[in-house]
Amino acid sequence: MPRPIQALIHGRALTANLARVRAHAEDARVWAVVKANAYGHGLERVYEALRSADGFACLDLAEAQRLRELGWRGPILLLEGCFEPRDLEFCSRLNLWHVVHCAEQIDWLARHKAHLPQRVFLKLNSGMNRLGFAPTALRSAWARLNALPQVDEVSLMTHFADADGPAGIGAQRAAFDAVTAGLPGERSLANSAAVLRHMAQGAPGGGLVSDWVRAGIMVYGSAPDFPEHDSRHWWLAPAMTLRSRLIAVQSLSAGDTVGYGSSYTATAAQRIGIVACGYADGYPRHAGSGTPVLVNGLRCSTVGRVSMDMLAVDLRPVPGAGPGSEVTLWGCGPGASVLSIDEVARAAGTVGYELMCALAARVPVALADD
Numbered sequence: 001m002p003r004p005i006q007a008l009i010h011g012r013a014l015t016a017n018l019a020r021v022r023a024h025a026e027d028a029r030v031w032a033v034v035k036a037n038a039y040g041h042g043l044e045r046v047y048e049a050l051r052s053a054d055g056f057a058c059l060d061l062a063e064a065q066r067l068r069e070l071g072w073r074g075p076i077l078l079l080e081g082c083f084e085p086r087d088l089e090f091c092s093r094l095n096l097w098h099v100v101h102c103a104e105q106i107d108w109l110a111r112h113k114a115h116l117p118q119r120v121f122l123k124l125n126s127g128m129n130r131l132g133f134a135p136t137a138l139r140s141a142w143a144r145l146n147a148l149p150q151v152d153e154v155s156l157m158t159h160f161a162d163a164d165g166p167a168g169i170g171a172q173r174a175a176f177d178a179v180t181a182g183l184p185g186e187r188s189l190a191n192s193a194a195v196l197r198h199m200a201q202g203a204p205g206g207g208l209v210s211d212w213v214r215a216g217i218m219v220y221g222s223a224p225d226f227p228e229h230d231s232r233h234w235w236l237a238p239a240m241t242l243r244s245r246l247i248a249v250q251s252l253s254a255g256d257t258v259g260y261g262s263s264y265t266a267t268a269a270q271r272i273g274i275v276a277c278g279y280a281d282g283y284p285r286h287a288g289s290g291t292p293v294l295v296n297g298l299r300c301s302t303v304g305r306v307s308m309d310m311l312a313v314d315l316r317p318v319p320g321a322g323p324g325s326e327v328t329l330w331g332c333g334p335g336a337s338v339l340s341i342d343e344v345a346r347a348a349g350t351v352g353y354e355l356m357c358a359l360a361a362r363v364p365v366a367l368a369d370d
């Protein structure tokens with residue numbers, strides 16, 4: 001028998017979450033962000049469920065190529081643009097839209113022997129200080145691009161650092177509006193957090209206009225602003241389940257310890273279950289005792305350190321559990337039980353994004369039939 005661990009990808013949840021993007025960004029067109037192999041879900045596995053998007057946004061040329069091979073003829077955006085001049089050949093051949101965030105990328109375009117002019121998204125650094133032109137350089141970059149025969153339409157974009165938190169988007173939005181005032185072209189500003197928190201008319205700090213939104217994490221069912229809001233608050237459903245089974249049970253007496261470093265000590269008699277899941281499966285090693293986990297759909301918590309292939313669970317809430325019992329590390333459990341990946345991430349000092357992306361290659365993945 002194979003090791004009982006498995007990941008499930010929920011196509012229905014992906015489609016429903018994409019519909020939530022549209023509900024929040026009614027007049028916008030939606031890019032489903034599928035970088036990092038669709039946030040660890042697998043590009044080929046999410047493709048059918050996300051075909052109702054207006055476009056796909058990714059990072060690697062290889063991902064763009066896989067989308068074309070899957071038959072996608074609509075827009076594809078390269079979120080960081082080209083990494084070297086010959087990437088422009090791929091953009092021509094695969095008809096990719098690409099971000100232009102630095103002067104070198106304009107130089108490459110100017111030397112590119114274009115077949116057809118390319119659509120570009122000129123990126124402003126409005127304060128995140130990662131990629132993009134400084135406000136003082138944006139208009140000359142725009143003028144340069146606009147004059148190139150290699151370039152078709154020039155659109156404008158920026159990325160918010162604090163769309164998920166109390167600092168908000170006010171200063172970056174004001175910087176963007178000031179620098180781009182009067183320039184023609186579509187705008188793309190919103191990631192998931194901005195879609196959820198800043199696009200609604202009438203909401204405080206709301207009314208953000210983004211002709212194209214770039215929705216990543218919410219499509220996969222994780223709340224970008226957890227723990228202020230959880231996925232249920234935003235009506236998002238988990239797109240990934242990580243599940244396994246108990247492969248052993250231990251009966252502890254008071255004073256017994258569990259696992260490497262003996263970091264957990266039983267204070268009374270207690271049963272613990274050993275789960276076939278460890279950090280080599282992508283489960284976070286930094287998730288300490290007390291991290292939530294479902295056994296037979298009931299909420300329990302981990303005890304002791306996570307090892308490479310196993311972790312331990314306190315079985316006191318599920319006296320009937322034994323070897324073979326179903327364990328949900330995150331996602332959908334039996335019945336209607338759900339454990340949000342955000343809760344597990346928080347217990348490990350990280351975010352849902354990282355856990356999804358870190359699902360290990362050794363975990364078999366199936367499409368759920370719900």
Ligand SMILES: *Cc1c(COP(=O)(O)O)cnc(C)c1O
Pocket residue numbers: 033035079159190191192193214215216217218224
């Ligand atoms: C990854 C990424 C997104 C998506 O962000 P989410 O928080 O996952 O919605 C949007 N824009 C850019 C530029 C990105 O790199």
